[in-house]
Amino acid sequence: IVTWPSFSKRGTINMKKHQAIFEEQRNALRLKMGELTDGITSLSGGNQQKVVLAKWLAANPKLLILDNPTQGVDVGAKEDIYDIILKLAEENIAVVVLSSEAQEIIRVCDRAIVMYHGTIQGEVAGEDMNEHSIMSLATGGDLTEGEVS
Numbered sequence: 001i002v003t004w005p006s007f008s009k010r011g012t013i014n015m016k017k018h019q020a021i022f023e024e025q026r027n028a029l030r031l032k033m034g035e036l037t038d039g040i041t042s043l044s045g046g047n048q049q050k051v052v053l054a055k056w057l058a059a060n061p062k063l064l065i066l067d068n069p070t071q072g073v074d075v076g077a078k079e080d081i082y083d084i085i086l087k088l089a090e091e092n093i094a095v096v097v098l099s100s101e102a103q104e105i106i107r108v109c110d111r112a113i114v115m116y117h118g119t120i121q122g123e124v125a126g127e128d129m130n131e132h133s134i135m136s137l138a139t140g141g142d143l144t145e146g147e148v149s
Contacts, residue, residue: 033047112125
């Protein structure tokens, strides 16, 4: 539905344009799949995540909010998704990543806002963006000289 206006004219989908953009996304995201007509449920978890990402990328977003983008996917697919996120940021697309995995945040983010029980506990960036600092904040501590209070 998000991309409907770019693929349709007077309510009719331009299948050639739709398939061309899909092929472009399929190659860019390195989707591993069988036939184009196969259902998304026939794909691995990582490739299902990539298909969902491809749908939103086809809308040419300026901001993308990803909630646990690699949850339930294997290590290889995680790396592919991380590379995609970093590439999007290089293309000046703002990417907000929500994740409970500190290593994921460290891998793909410039800075992190850490919450504890629904309240912002602190912000980390640069040298402070490490697993110890993030976990200290996430468990109710602070960053005063690296110690948890």
